[in-house]
Amino acid sequence: MSASTGAPAARGRRELTYAVLLCLAGAGLAFWAVTRTWSVELTARGSLPPTRHARTGTDLLPWVSALALVGLAGGGAVLATRGRVRRLLGGLLALLGLGVAAGGGYGLTEAGVGRQWPALVLLGGLVLAAGGLFTALRGGGWPAMGARYERRPAEPAGADGPAVERGTRDAWEALDRGEDPTVR
Numbered sequence: 001m002s003a004s005t006g007a008p009a010a011r012g013r014r015e016l017t018y019a020v021l022l023c024l025a026g027a028g029l030a031f032w033a034v035t036r037t038w039s040v041e042l043t044a045r046g047s048l049p050p051t052r053h054a055r056t057g058t059d060l061l062p063w064v065s066a067l068a069l070v071g072l073a074g075g076g077a078v079l080a081t082r083g084r085v086r087r088l089l090g091g092l093l094a095l096l097g098l099g100v101a102a103g104g105g106y107g108l109t110e111a112g113v114g115r116q117w118p119a120l121v122l123l124g125g126l127v128l129a130a131g132g133l134f135t136a137l138r139g140g141g142w143p144a145m146g147a148r149y150e151r152r153p154a155e156p157a158g159a160d161g162p163a164v165e166r167g168t169r170d171a172w173e174a175l176d177r178g179e180d181p182t183v184r
Contacts, residue, residue: 009143015134016078016142022131023075023093030100030124031068034058036117038107057107057117064103064121071096071128078135082144090135097129 034057042050058065074093081089104125107118174181 012142015138019090019131019135019139019142020075020078022134023078023128024072024131026097026124026127026129026131027068027071027075027100028124030104030121030128031065031072033117033120033124034061034065034068034103037114038117039110039113041112057103057121060110060113061103061107064100067096067099067103068124068128071100075128075131078139080145082142083140086139086142087136090132090137090139093132094129094136095132097125097127097132099125100128101125 036056037054038057038060039055041053041055043053044050071093074089074096077089078086078093101122102125104118104120104122107113107121108115110118171181
């Protein structure tokens, strides 16, 4: 392999890795931060101590955690797609990231809500959006998963008969091809 043919392939794999890591890290950070306690409400009970009611970001904005989970799944799906489908998926991930970031931004404007968790949701959404945008712009030329485990069409049995009669190795190779070595 010459240096000129190996460099673009290595760069494509590296870019794919960066994009997937950006998507997964952003969505994971946002999902983790939205499940933390964002606010604590105290309810007075007369002469008794007040009751504390902790509210997470998921209690306040349940759709943000759903978008973050879809972003996690989409980050993994970037590996399984190729070409135009991968670029379309990147665009969808960018939109999901912007939605998650909007939820974090909304949490920052709410009264009585701590600032660190909504800020992390905002950051995670922006990182997810960056990974999705990078995939949408550059993902069409990245390498795809190999066809190693895809089923190939069965080859007709040779004149020798079934693979079992030809030997054990042939029987195992027939199983690898998806054939039934016992069928005549």
